[in-house]
Amino acid sequence: MPVVNIQITRDGATAAQKSAVIAGVTDVLVKVLNKDPATTFVIIQEVDTDDWGHAGKSVTQLRADAEGKR
Template identity: 50%
Template sequence: MPYVNVKLIDDSLSPEAKAEVIRQITDVFVQVLNKNPETTFVVIEEVNIDNWGVAGQTVRARQAAQRSQINAQNS
């Protein structure tokens, strides 16, 4: 009984995209590992961008820095 936990930044995927992620992950487990889709669980957890860090910064701070850099280059 596979259990797959996918963590993403909140609001990064539409409901349709989430459904497609779930479908495709399930398909991989069925096709590659011969698992029963009825007992293959995929959970998508959305993490607030203030609670997700990369390279010592929150995602929100990194996005703001990237926007500032792009704006400076375009000025």
Template identity: 50%
Template sequence: MPYINIKVTDEGLTKRQKQQLIAGATQLVVDILNKNPETTHVVIDEVPQDNWGVRGKQYSELNK
């Protein structure tokens, strides 16, 4: 039972984009690991930009 966790900043992903991520990640483990898509779980975590850091700074500050 694969479990895939995708973390993204909360920059307004659409429902369609989330569905595409879920479908694509599922297909990837089917194709590469020969896993059953019926038992493959995908979770998308949307992290507030204040809680995401890169290059020593909050992502929210870099996007100003």
């Protein structure tokens, strides 16, 4: 009975993509660990780029920096 929490930046993932992630991740747990899909939960959390930090900066900042360098 696994619980999977997936955190991604909010970048316009569609409902279809989320469904594909849910199906794919569940499939991995069923095939590799023989888990029962009926008790497998996958929860996706989208995080605003202001709220996600990487290398000491927010993703918002990192993308603005990358824009500025072009």
